[in-house]
Amino acid sequence: MTSSPLARLLRPQTIAVFGGREARRVMEQCDRMGFAGEIWPVHPKLDEVLGRPCYRSLTDLPAAPDAAFVGVNRTLTVDIVRGLSRAGAGGAVCYASGFSEATAELADGAELQQALVEAAGDMPILGPNCYGLINSLDGALLWPDQHGMKRVERGVAILTQSSNIAINLTMQTRGLPIAYVVTAGNQAQTSLADVACALIDDPRVTAVGLHVEGFGDLSAVERLAAIARRSKKPVVVLKVGRSEQAKQAAVSHTASLSGSDAVADAVLARLGIGRVQSLPALLETLKLLHVAGPLPSRAISSMSCSGGEASLMADAAVGRNVEFPGLQPQQLPRLRRALGEMVTLSNPLDYHTFVWGDFVRQTEAFSAMFEGGYALNLVVLDFPRGDRCDASEWAMTADAVITAASATGALAGLLATLPENMPEPVADRLMANGIVAFSGIDEAVIAAEVAAGIGQAWQAPPPPPLLDVPPLDGEIETLTEADAKTELAACGLPVPWGLQAFSPLEAAERAERLGFPVVLKGLGIAHKTEAGAVALNLRDRQAVSNAAAKMASNAGYLVEKMIDPPVAELIIGAIRDPVFGLSLTVGAGGIFVELLEDSVILPLPATKAEIQTAILRLKLAKLIYGYRGRPKGDLDAAVAAIAAAADYVVKNAARLEELDINPLMVLPEGRGVAAVDALIRRRR
Numbered sequence: 001m002t003s004s005p006l007a008r009l010l011r012p013q014t015i016a017v018f019g020g021r022e023a024r025r026v027m028e029q030c031d032r033m034g035f036a037g038e039i040w041p042v043h044p045k046l047d048e049v050l051g052r053p054c055y056r057s058l059t060d061l062p063a064a065p066d067a068a069f070v071g072v073n074r075t076l077t078v079d080i081v082r083g084l085s086r087a088g089a090g091g092a093v094c095y096a097s098g099f100s101e102a103t104a105e106l107a108d109g110a111e112l113q114q115a116l117v118e119a120a121g122d123m124p125i126l127g128p129n130c131y132g133l134i135n136s137l138d139g140a141l142l143w144p145d146q147h148g149m150k151r152v153e154r155g156v157a158i159l160t161q162s163s164n165i166a167i168n169l170t171m172q173t174r175g176l177p178i179a180y181v182v183t184a185g186n187q188a189q190t191s192l193a194d195v196a197c198a199l200i201d202d203p204r205v206t207a208v209g210l211h212v213e214g215f216g217d218l219s220a221v222e223r224l225a226a227i228a229r230r231s232k233k234p235v236v237v238l239k240v241g242r243s244e245q246a247k248q249a250a251v252s253h254t255a256s257l258s259g260s261d262a263v264a265d266a267v268l269a270r271l272g273i274g275r276v277q278s279l280p281a282l283l284e285t286l287k288l289l290h291v292a293g294p295l296p297s298r299a300i301s302s303m304s305c306s307g308g309e310a311s312l313m314a315d316a317a318v319g320r321n322v323e324f325p326g327l328q329p330q331q332l333p334r335l336r337r338a339l340g341e342m343v344t345l346s347n348p349l350d351y352h353t354f355v356w357g358d359f360v361r362q363t364e365a366f367s368a369m370f371e372g373g374y375a376l377n378l379v380v381l382d383f384p385r386g387d388r389c390d391a392s393e394w395a396m397t398a399d400a401v402i403t404a405a406s407a408t409g410a411l412a413g414l415l416a417t418l419p420e421n422m423p424e425p426v427a428d429r430l431m432a433n434g435i436v437a438f439s440g441i442d443e444a445v446i447a448a449e450v451a452a453g454i455g456q457a458w459q460a461p462p463p464p465p466l467l468d469v470p471p472l473d474g475e476i477e478t479l480t481e482a483d484a485k486t487e488l489a490a491c492g493l494p495v496p497w498g499l500q501a502f503s504p505l506e507a508a509e510r511a512e513r514l515g516f517p518v519v520l521k522g523l524g525i526a527h528k529t530e531a532g533a534v535a536l537n538l539r540d541r542q543a544v545s546n547a548a549a550k551m552a553s554n555a556g557y558l559v560e561k562m563i564d565p566p567v568a569e570l571i572i573g574a575i576r577d578p579v580f581g582l583s584l585t586v587g588a589g590g591i592f593v594e595l596l597e598d599s600v601i602l603p604l605p606a607t608k609a610e611i612q613t614a615i616l617r618l619k620l621a622k623l624i625y626g627y628r629g630r631p632k633g634d635l636d637a638a639v640a641a642i643a644a645a646a647d648y649v650v651k652n653a654a655r656l657e658e659l660d661i662n663p664l665m666v667l668p669e670g671r672g673v674a675a676v677d678a679l680i681r682r683r684r
Contacts, residue, residue: 004197004198004201005122005124005198006091006124006190006194006195006198007090007198007201008066008067008089008090008091009066009067009090009091009092009093009124009126009133010067010091010133010135010180010182010195010198010199010202011066011135011137011138011140011202012037012065012066012067012090012140012142013037013038013066014037014038014039014040014063014065014066014067015030015035015037015038015039015040015065015066015067015068015069015140015142016039016040016041016042016058016061016065016067016068016069016084016089017039017040017041017042017068017069017071018042018043018058018068018069018070018071018072018080019043019069019070019071019072019095020043020071021071021144022069022071022095022144023041023042023043023049023069023071023144024041024049024050025143025144025145026069026071026132026141026142026143026144027039027041027049027050027052028050029134029141029143029144029145029146029147030139030140030141031050033136033139033140033141033149033150033151034139034151035138035139035140035141036138036139037066037138037140039052040052040055040061040062040065041054041055042054042055042056042057042058042060042061043055043056044056044057058080058083058084058087059083059087061087064084064087064088064089064090065084065089065090066089066090066091067089067090067091067092067093067140067142068080068084068089068091068092068093068142069092069093069095069132069142069144070084070092070093070094070095070096071095071096071144072096073096074096074097074098074099074112074128075112077094077095077096077116077128078112078115078116078119079119080092081094081116081119081120081123081125082119082120084123085119085120085121085122085123089123090123090124091123091124091125091126092120092123092124092125092126093125093126093127093130093131093132093133093142094116094125094126094127094128094129094130094185094188095127095128095129095130095131095132095144096127096128096129097128097129098112098128098129099112099113099116099128099129099186099188100113100186100188101129101185101186113128113186113188116128116188116189117188117189120189124189124190125188125189125190126182126183126184126185126190126195127183127184127185127186127188128185128186128188129185129186130161130163130183130184130185130186131143131144131145131163131166131167131183132144132182132183133180133181133182133183134147134149134170134180134181134182135179135180136149136150136151136152136155136178136179136180137151137152137153137154137155137179137180137202137204139151145167146167147167147170147171147181148170148171148172148173149170149178149181152177152178152179153204154177154179154204154205154206155176155177155178155179155204155205155206155290156176156177156178156179156205156206156207156208156209156286156289156290157178157179157180157181157182157196157199157200157202157205157207157208157209158178158180158181158182158208158209158210158211158282158286159180159181159182159183159184159192159195159196159199159208159209159210159211160181160182160183160184160192160210160211160212161183161184161185161187161192161211161212161213162183162211163183163185165211165279166181166182166183168279169181169279169283172283173424173427174283174284174287174419174422174424174427174437174439175287175422175424175426175427175428175430175431175437176283176286176287176290176431177290177431179199179202179204179205179206180199180202180205182195182199187216191216191217191220192210192212193210193215193217193220193221193223193224194220196208196210196224196235197223197224197227200224200227200228200231200233200235201231205233206233206289206290206293207233207234207235207236207286207289207290207293208228208233208234208235208236209235209236209237209238209282209283209285209286210235210236210237210238211237211238211240211279211282212237212238212239212240213239213240214239214579215239215264215579215580216579217579218267218466218468218579218580218581219468221267221268221271221273222271222465222466224273225271225272225273226462228272228273229272229458229462232293234272234274234289234293234294234451234454235273235274236273236274236275236276236282236285236286236289236450236454237268237273237274237275237276238275238276238277238278238279238281238282239261239264239268239275260577260578260579260580262601263577263580263583263601263603264579264580265601266583266600266601266602266603267466267580267583267603269453269457270457270463270466270603271457271463272454272457272458273454274289274450274451274453274454275450276446276450278443280419280439280440280443281442281443281446281447283443284438284439284440284443284444284446284447285443285446285447285450285451287431287436287437287438287447288376288413288436288438288447288448288451289447289451289454290431291411291431291434291435291436292376292411292436292451293451293455294451294452294454294455294458295375295376295411295448295451295452295454295455296375296452296455296459297374297375297452297455298321298322298323298375298448298449298452298456299322299323299324299325299373299374299375300317300322300323300324300374300375300376300377300378300445300448301324301347301348301349301369301370301372301374301376301377301378302314302324302347302348302349302377302378302379302380302415303348303349303351303365303366303369303377303378303379303380304348304349304350304351304379304380304381305350305351305352305353305356305380306350306380307350309350309380309417310348310349310350310380311348312417312441313348313378313380313441313445314348316441316442316444316445317445320445320446320449321449321452321453322445322448322449322452324347324348325347325372325374326346326347327345327346327347327349327372328372328373330371331345331368331369331371331372332345334364334367334368335349335365335368335369337364338355338361338364338365338368339351339352339354339355339361339365340354342354347372349369351365356393356397357393357396359396359399359400362396362397362400363400363403363404363407366379366400366401366404366405366412367404367407367408370404370405370408370410370412371408371410374410375411375448375452375455376411376412376413376436376448376451377405377410377411377412377413378412378413378414378415378438378444379397379401379412379413379414379415380415380416380417380441381394381397381398381401381414381415381416382416382417382418382421382422383416383421383422383423383426384421386423391423395426398414398426398429398430398435401414401430401435402430402433402435405433405434405435406433406434411434411436412435412436413435413436413437413438413444414430414435414436414437414438415438415439415441415444416437416438416439416440417440417441418439418440419439419440422437422438422439427439464605466580466581466603466604467581467582467583467603467604467605467649467650467653468581469581469582469653469654470654471576471654471655471657471683472654472655472683473683474655474683474684475683475684476657476681476682476683476684477681477682477683477684478679478680478681479679479680479681479682480523480524480555480558481521481523481558481677481678481679482498482500482523482558483680484678484679484680485498485675485678487648487680488644488645488648488661488675488678488680491644491645491647491648491651492640492641492644492647493641493644493645493648493661493675494637494641494672494673494674494675495674495675495676495678496519496560496561496563496674496675496676497514497560497561498514498558498559498560498561499513499514499558499559499560500523500556500557500558500559501548501556501557501558501559502556502557503548504544504545504546504548504549505545506557507520507544507545507548507557507559508541508542508544508545508548509541510559511538511541511544511559512541514559514560514561515561516538516539516540516562517537517538517539517562518538518544518559518560518561518562519534519535519536519537519538519559519560519561519562519563519676520534520535520538520544520547520548520551520557520558520559521533521534521535521557521558521559521560521677522534522551522552522553522555522557523553523555523556523557523558524553524554524555524556525553525555528677529591532550532551533551533553535547535551536562537562538562544559560676563665563667563674563676564667564671566633566663566665566666566667567623567624567626567630567631567632567633567634567666567667567668568588568620568623568624568633568666569588569589569590569592569662569663569664569665569666570586570587570588570589570615570620570638570642570663570664570666571585571586571587571588571589571590571593571599571660571661571662571663571664572584572585572586572589572641572642572645572659572661572662572664572675573585573658573659573660573661573662574604574645574649574656574658574659575657575658575659576656576657576658580603581653582604582649582653582656583601583602583603583604584601584602584603584604584606584642584645584646584649585599585600585601585602586599586600586602586611586614586615586618586642587599587600587618587620588618588619588620589662589663589664590662590663592620593662596619596620598618598619598620599618600614600615600617600618602614602646604646604649604650605646605650606643606646608639608640608643611639611642611643611646612635612639615635615638615639615642624638624666631668631669632668632669633666633667633668633669634666634667634668634669634670634671634672634673635666635669637666637667637671637672637673638664638666638673641664641673641675642664645659645661652682654683655682655683656680656681656682657681657682657683658679658680658681659678659679659680659681660678660679660680661675661677661678661679662677663676663677664676
């Protein structure tokens, strides 16, 4: 274990507690969990607390404590933290509220938080406005309340900004061994990512789960991902914010596709950090990662003694990036011998009740299924109520799963469809025997999907550093379509042949030079189609002149050669996210942007292979491959054009605010592509 700056705070041997009621509770919790180190209460009036002598002030302590719980008012907190830092303490939990989280109520909240950070100096602090931490490996708690944890020898770490959510998570009865719970409150100095990196350093930690409201620092997330990958300690995130209203498309369609939540999904996937959307899914995913780590593939199997459960399992995989592959030929004879002639052999498998209560035949059937090469093998089993029913035959089935998994070396999970039907003692025993005790079908499938996604990311070479270029200061300007296309063409993006004009007569003359049919567009208008500023397939001078007169564009006109009908239309865009910076959006273009919501976000830089994979993930890819006998599109040209746009974004990252190419027309195979509309917003 290397020496992290947070090591003394997270794994203390001496703890000082400051304050009254909350400080006493910290001592009570340490005693209940059997903390073997020393605890030093500090109070100006008390002589002893819970049988321990009380020190009048910080200066009276026998040594600088490894960790301190500061449970006093907000102004005194700053003074105590300053004293701890000067004394050489290992770190402090700042319990008090009334800092930057309360600026609406307290005018000096932000100022006081800055004073707290300055007082801490190089000494790590958690908070303010947080409960602190529970270390159940060593029984060390800086935690002023009850909780549901117990001593463990190894387990997962859970980190959250919310102290109340932390308490709730400690009360889980799902068999998940939790090594650490840490709350970060305002994250004034130490972020959740900082703590996660330090906890991964503990060899007793198997995986890390984070509940976050947002990421403040892209580099910290990248560092966490790199450390997790190097240490083989997977990280899964529950990031709130999916309900955030999509950014309003003030000038482009790209903005409607790439809200910060979608960008976060793409960045986390690139980095090999899993993401879930609920607390139950977070716990179930952590259970799988604790037992097995990332999965090597997305192939799973399922067995149940009910066709209804088999159907629920199959349905749960719809829309999820997991699969139930068919049974292998070598499995069939063995399954048939174990289960009899009346069972339909499939995956998911309804094994009926012919082997129920027969340990030997159940073990044989489970073993045959587990040898199919699946990354995860699930057996659906809801235990009966312990107060009214006899669960002995269910326990026998669990024993058969344990035996079969041990004999085959396969990863298995026992899945209760309802959480209350997986008793905690059963879950504890299963987990101790390397069987994932899942609660909930959807959550189990999500866990498999997330674990496989991490596995896929880790199997690839480490990704290059993400594009992280802060924007320059300066007023934002919007280029005309003509100027935007000129810039993009210089980067290798194919655009239609076009000429500018500044009057209806000049537009007609330009059209004649280009050759009919042409397209006429009014410049300086954001949503041209909606504003009537686009006229297609104009076939003579008079048609061009009439169309230009109707547009009455103050910025002039763009006359372009008409492009042949495409096989498909794509959108390419980039927009700056406040945390993750610029990323690329590729999706169904033209009028289908918001209608289909068929898009993929690519963190930058992106390779041509990643771009092609992104295109193939689109529903629109069927058109490019020649849907129902239609001509195939020029996929290679589309990939090259998107790569050129990505290169433009990377090279202009400091100035660029927004790029929108819609549509990029994908022509039949061998005939290329054409960017028929483009918008660029950048800083002067």
